[in-house]
Amino acid sequence: MSPVGTAPLHGLQVLDLTTGVAGPIVGQFLADFGAEVVKVEPPSGDPARALPGFAVWNRGKRSIVEPSGPTSERLRALVAGADVLLVTTRDQLDRVGLDREALLREHPTLLLTEVPPYAGDAPWHGGHESNGLLAAAAGVAWRQSSFDGGPVEQVSPHLLYVHGLWATVCTVAALTERERSGFGQVVSVNAVNGVQVPAFGSMTVDPAEDDPPTDIGPGGRHPTYTRHQAGDGLWLASGALGGKFELALLGMLGLSHLLEDDRMGGRIENLILPANYTWLAKEIRTAFLSRPRDEWLAMMPGLGIPCGPVEQPGGWLDHEQIKAIGMRAEVDDAERGRVVMPGIPLVLTGSPGRVTDGAPTLGAHDGEDLARAPRPVPAGKPPMSAGPLRGYRIVDMGTFVAGPYAGSLLAELGADVVKLEPAAGDPFRSSGFVVNRGMRSVAIDLRTPAGLAAFRELAAVSDVVLDSLRPGVTAKLGIDHDSLAEVRPDIVTVSLSAFGAAGPLAHRPGVDMVLSAMSGMMIAQGGDDEPVVNTMPLIDATTAAMLVLTTTLSLYHHERTGEGQHAWSSLAASAAFLQSGELVDFAGRPPAPVGGRDLRGFGPFDRYYRVADGWLRIQTTDRPSAEDLARHGIVVRATEYEADPAAELAAALAGLGAVQARDRFAALGIASHPARLVSEVVRDPDLVAQEIVHVRQAASTYVSTGRYATFGRTPRFGPLHPPGKGEHTRSVLRGAGLTDELIDQLERDGVVETGPPMEQRVPTAYR
Numbered sequence: 035m036s037p038v039g040t041a042p043l044h045g046l047q048v049l050d051l052t053t054g055v056a057g058p059i060v061g062q063f064l065a066d067f068g069a070e071v072v073k074v075e076p077p078s079g080d081p082a083r084a085l086p087g088f089a090v091w092n093r094g095k096r097s098i099v100e101p102s103g104p105t106s107e108r109l110r111a112l113v114a115g116a117d118v119l120l121v122t123t124r125d126q127l128d129r130v131g132l133d134r135e136a137l138l139r140e141h142p143t144l145l146l147t148e149v150p151p152y153a154g155d156a157p158w159h160g161g162h163e164s165n166g167l168l169a170a171a172a173g174v175a176w177r178q179s180s181f182d183g184g185p186v187e188q189v190s191p192h193l194l195y196v197h198g199l200w201a202t203v204c205t206v207a208a209l210t211e212r213e214r215s216g217f218g219q220v221v222s223v224n225a226v227n228g229v230q231v232p233a234f235g236s237m238t239v240d241p242a243e244d245d246p247p248t249d250i251g252p253g254g255r256h257p258t259y260t261r262h263q264a265g266d267g268l269w270l271a272s273g274a275l276g277g278k279f280e281l282a283l284l285g286m287l288g289l290s291h292l293l294e295d296d297r298m299g300g301r302i303e304n305l306i307l308p309a310n311y312t313w314l315a316k317e318i319r320t321a322f323l324s325r326p327r328d329e330w331l332a333m334m335p336g337l338g339i340p341c342g343p344v345e346q347p348g349g350w351l352d353h354e355q356i357k358a359i360g361m362r363a364e365v366d367d368a369e370r371g372r373v374v375m376p377g378i379p380l381v382l383t384g385s386p387g388r389v390t391d392g393a394p395t396l397g398a399h400d401g402e403d404l405a406r407a408p409r410p411v412p413a414g415k416p417p418m419s420a421g422p423l424r425g426y427r428i429v430d431m432g433t434f435v436a437g438p439y440a441g442s443l444l445a446e447l448g449a450d451v452v453k454l455e456p457a458a459g460d461p462f463r464s465s466g467f468v469v470n471r472g473m474r475s476v477a478i479d480l481r482t483p484a485g486l487a488a489f490r491e492l493a494a495v496s497d498v499v500l501d502s503l504r505p506g507v508t509a510k511l512g513i514d515h516d517s518l519a520e521v522r523p524d525i526v527t528v529s530l531s532a533f534g535a536a537g538p539l540a541h542r543p544g545v546d547m548v549l550s551a552m553s554g555m556m557i558a559q560g561g562d563d564e565p566v567v568n569t570m571p572l573i574d575a576t577t578a579a580m581l582v583l584t585t586t587l588s589l590y591h592h593e594r595t596g597e598g599q600h601a602w603s604s605l606a607a608s609a610a611f612l613q614s615g616e617l618v619d620f621a622g623r624p625p626a627p628v629g630g631r632d633l634r635g636f637g638p639f640d641r642y643y644r645v646a647d648g649w650l651r652i653q654t655t656d657r658p659s660a661e662d663l664a665r666h667g668i669v670v671r672a673t674e675y676e677a678d679p680a681a682e683l684a685a686a687l688a689g690l691g692a693v694q695a696r697d698r699f700a701a702l703g704i705a706s707h708p709a710r711l712v713s714e715v716v717r718d719p720d721l722v723a724q725e726i727v728h729v730r731q732a733a734s735t736y737v738s739t740g741r742y743a744t745f746g747r748t749p750r751f752g753p754l755h756p757p758g759k760g761e762h763t764r765s766v767l768r769g770a771g772l773t774d775e776l777i778d779q780l781e782r783d784g785v786v787e788t789g790p791p792m793e794q795r796v797p798t799a800y801r
Contacts, residue, residue, distance in 0.1 A: 041068025042385045042591035046209075047406055048072065048118040050095065051126045053080040054163040055191055055615075056225065057149045058091035059198025060120055060205060065094035066378050067387040067587060072112065072404055073097045074130075079396040086623045087615025089367055089393045090375045091198075096404065097394035100130060108405070113137070115406030117218075118145045118205060122163070138218060138746075142416065143409040145208050145218040149201045153226040153724055158653075158707045159700040163225070165191035166635065170651035170707045172229040173715035175642070176248065177236045178569045179801075180632045183249030185642050185649050185709040189559045189629040190616050192572055197228025199579050199611070204422075204743045206586040207447050211422035211748055213593035216412030220746035226726055230739040232575035234439070236712055237727070238468045238738040240796045245711045246308070252559075252566040252632075256306055256800045257315040258283045259547055261344055261556060261565050264327035269565050271551030273340030273544065275800070276434070276461050277302045282337040287321040306800045340532070340543040344565050347554030348626060350610055351376065351617050358537025361610045367392030370620040379607035380584045381535070384599025385591040421448015421750040426589060428498040429454050430473060434462045435546070435571055436605065437502030437530050438469045439578035444585060445472025446742050448750050452476055452492070452766055457787045459759040465797045468738060469578075472754030474762035477787035480511055485785045489513065492770040494521040497592075498585055502530040505540050515600035524598040526588040530581055534604040544605055546574040553609035558616065561630035569801050577608040638680035642709060643687045649709035650692045658702055666698045728753045732794035758792035 046069040050061035058073075058080070065071040073080070073095045082088050101108045109130055113119060119137070121127055127134050137146055150156075151163040158167045166187055169175040174193065175185035201223035208221050230237065239245075246255075253260040258274035274283040280302050284290050292314065298304045305314060322330065327343065334341040351362045351374060363377035370392070378387045419425070427450045430441030438460065441451045453460070453473040463470060476492070479485040490513075493499055499518060501508055508514040508529070515527040529535070532544025550556055550573055556565035580603045588601050610617060616626040627636060635641020639654045657679070660672040663686070670682040687695050692708035699706040716737040721727045728740035730753055741750065763786050767777050780786040 040385060041387050042382065042587050042594070044068035046070070046117040047115060048120060049074055049112055049116045050120045051130070052120050052122045052149060054082050054122065055087065055091060055194040056163065056197040056201065056228065057120055057122045058082065059195065060147065060149065060202045061095060062091050062093060063199070063202040063583070064118065064205070066389060069118070071095040072399070073394065074100050074109070075396060076100050083396070085615060086618050089370055089373050089620065090614045090618050092393040093365060093375070094390045095394055096399040096402070097396055098400050098404070099397040106131065111405040113144070114141060114408045116144065117409070118147060118209070120147050120149070123150050124148070138220065141218070141408070142411055143212070143216065143218050145205065145212065146220045147201060147205045148220065148222040149197065150222070150224045153224045153726055154720060158705040159703060160705050162705065163194065164653055164705065165194050166640070166651055166653055167705060167707045168193055168225050168229065170642070170709045172226055172233070173236070173710045173712040174229060174233055174570070175651070176649070176709045176711055179248050179250050179252055179254050179567065181249065181251060182632055183247060184632060184644070185651070187633045187635045187642065189627050189633060190613060192232070192612055193225070193229055195612055195614060196231050196576055196579065197223070197225050199576065199583065200228050200231050200742065203579055203583045203586060204447070204745070206583060206590060207422040208745065208748070210586055210590045210593060211419070213590065215417050217416040217747065219416070219748065222744040226721065227742050230726065230742050231579055232570040232572050234468050234575065234739050235799065235801065236570060237716060238736065238796060239712060239716060240734060240736050241713065241716065242735070245713050246799055250311065252564050253315070254567040254569060254801050255308070255311050257311060257318045258305065259800065260567055261547070261551055262319060262322040264325060264330055265323050266326035268327040269344035269551070270327050270330055271342050271344055271548045271556070272334070273548045275545060278461065279339050280305055283339055286333055286337060287318060289317060289321055292317060306798050335542070338543065340545045340548045342544070342548040342552040344551040344556050345554050347558035347628065348617065350553045350613065351619070355533050355537040355539045355606060356610060359534035359604060359607060361607050363389040365389060365392040367620065368395050368398070369393070373618060373620040375618040376610040376614050379611040380580055380601065380603040382584070382588060382591070382599060382601045384597060416747055419448065419748045421446070422745060422748040423586070424448040424748065426450065426498070427452065427496045428500060428585065429492060429496045430500045432500060432502040432530065433460045434502070435466055435469055435574040436577040436581070437500065438466065439575060440500060440530070440581035440585070441473050442469055442471045442754065443578055443582045443742070445754055446750065447582070448748065452496070452762070453757060454478060454489070455759055456480070457784065463759065465800060467756040467792065467794065467797065470756040473757055474766055475757035475760055476763045476766045477760035477789070479785050480513065482785050484780060484783065486512060488767060488772060488780060488786065490518070490521050491772060492766065493518045493525065495770050496522070496525070497589065498526045498528060500528040500530070500581065500585065504543065505529070505531055505535050519598065522598070524592060524596060526585065526592060526598045527600045528581060528584050528588065529600070529602040530577065531602065531604050533606045535602050546571045546605065549573050549605040549609045553606070553613065555609065555613065558626070559629040559633065561628045561633070563631035566629070567801070571801060572612065573605050573608050576612055577603060577605050580608055580611070638683060641680070643684055645687050645690055645692045645695050647691045650687065650695050650706055651709055652699060652704060652706040654704045658704065662702060666701050668695070668698055725751065730794070734795060736794070736796045756792050756794065758789045760787040760789040761791055763788045
């Protein structure tokens with residue numbers, strides 16, 4: 035049992051056999067929150083040691099060189115006493131002489147977390163971890179809005195960062211379940227599971243429809259929720275999403291009359307219809323050019339519209355707001371000296387994490403005896419349940435995207451999640467129905483004494499209350515942590531805000547669009563061309579996963595100590611985490627990569643090429659000779675190839691099909707993969723069979739993301755449904771102890787709302 039106030043994972047030991055990015059990020063988070071993480075490296079070291087981000091992803095760990103021989107007694111002793119074993123692929127276990135099937139039989143308390151670079155065997159030569167190849171195979175690259183409509187390479191390995199975060203969430207959820215059951219299990223979170231987290235909207239489609247065109251420019255497909263250039267040439271981000279804010283922005287720009295256009299039909303909802311996007315975007319762009327940026331940024335907050343400047347990349351850790359919320363950390367690194375890096379992107383006030391040290395040198399702890407005594411073997415058979423968080427009740431008060439999506443992800447892990455809505459409903463519930471899946475809906479007017487009393491009764495029988503209100507609002511409503519602890523002393527409360535709980539911007543509203551602008555992500559992708567809006571709501575989705583990690587860590591601490599606490603995270607912190615390898619700074623580090631117009635890649639052998647039937651992403655650190663290429667059917671002119679290899683490869687590949695070219699590169703030992711459209715990805719029979727994709731029949735047939743992870747002993751199967759507003763008001767309040775007579779009275783008085791199930795239709799894409 036951890037003492038109250040210490041990091042929640044204090045006392046645990048983790049063996050980290052992973053290399054690269056995603057797996058080490060799991061170890062990073064576990065170390066940040068108190069676990070002893072032993073990095074077991076091959077004799078040549080983790081290949082990612084050459085990357086600047088290694089200093090972040092491996093901070094606070096110990097390093098030993100992989101013991102030689104298939105029956106290393108040292109490694110077996112370490113495994114016997116470890117709580118968690120992290121591996122990238124099963125091959126790593128084979129290499130060190132560990133039998134996957136025997137591990138849990140011999141060590142029933144062990145948690146084995148696998149983070150493979152694809153769902154099953156990676157479909158590119160070598161099968162290594164690759165953000166670029168993963169984005170091509172998973173449909174993300176070709177879904178990105180651009181000028182020419184081709185696939186776009188991400189300047190940062192965002193998919194790998196999210197993969198690591200989500201694998202951490204699932205690991206901590208399984209640890210929490212182990213506190214109750216005593217048993218470990220296998221947890222497999224593959225890289226396509228990681229893609230599901232930010233790509234939930236892109237992967238929710240009507241399979242009868244064509245893929246949406248992406249040649250609409252890098253600003254995306256929402257004319258008021260995007261970035262705009264002002265009259266002085268500077269760029270700003272507008273967070274006008276939802277009817278209230280969209281109308282306010284049109285009014286500010288003097289464009290309210292556009293609603294009267296026949297194409298709009300008086301309905302602000304028609305703003306994002308594909309037929310309206312081009313002409314509306316032009317009108318709004320022109321209006322923004324009429325004033326300098328500072329004037330717009332002074333006007334918009336008064337209308338409640340989140341906004342901010344589009345800033346240069348690289349300076350986010352120096353922002354006063356980031357410093358105020360503890361997201362700038364400095365450590366001494368044995369190889370790099372003083373290192374500045376993103377801190378811990380979530381705060382547990384009762385059991386805080388801490389960045390303790392820099393990354394270890396290779397084999398720095400070889401001389402230490404790190405083996406621990408095995409945990410006692412629990413009695414009985416390992417129990418099974420539908421999700422590792424089965425048995426926990428969580429009230430989610432979030433609106434729009436990040437807050438509700440956190441609730442949906444918690445439901446994916448098996449929790450009973452109640453979506454608490456205002457009587458009028460979540461204003462984004464129609465457009466964002468995907469992020470509300472798996473929850474039960476209760477609609478209560480908390481502005482009334484009777485509504486507040488009903489909410490307190492619900493909180494009294496819940497383990498967690500999650501809100502997405504600005505700092506200070508919960509206290510005004512009487513639903514802050516201290517108030518709820520009066521009805522349930524051990525309650526966990528989790529808060530989401532745009533900028534965090536302290537600092538000069540703490541009380542400002544903010545959204546994904548604004549934070550990606552202010553943190554430098556837009557310009558990092560666009561380079562010296564226009565700032566780029568990521569088609570995925572990357573910061574929103576990452577923050578949702580971060581809130582789930584915040585919740586699971588708090589629940590784990592509660593299981594060990596019986597204590598509740600208040601915890602929080604923010605969009606601003608997620609924006610720093612998503613640039614971990616790019617923002618880390620130390621003397622002599624190479625410059626972070628910068629993108630450009632419709633970025634295709636980073637060099638002639640690490641980029642997309644157009645082929646006869648689409649696009650192909652290739653990736654290699656070796657430069658094949660012209661003779662080797664020709665010998666495998668990729669014919670280039672030797673002299674021209676030496677002078678301009680990209681141009682020659684482009685000419686040679688233009689006449690080949692993507693699969694044909696992939697196979698020829700594989701014969702050369704070069705990894706490549708065709709860029710896939712989302713319509714191809716959701717039809718992939720392997721992904722459908724693994725329930726990564728669900729085919730749903732509701733008002734119409736549609737396809738959505740399915741299961742986000744595989745748990746060996748606590749699996750959850752089947753699709754999750756979005757609730758109608760107030761659909762479960764009666765059953766939830768009855769379960770909280772309210773009588774039917776009281777619920778009837780509350781409904782007559784307009785304090786609570788009840789309603790039917792929600793009609794499920796694929797909404798119009800807004801990004």
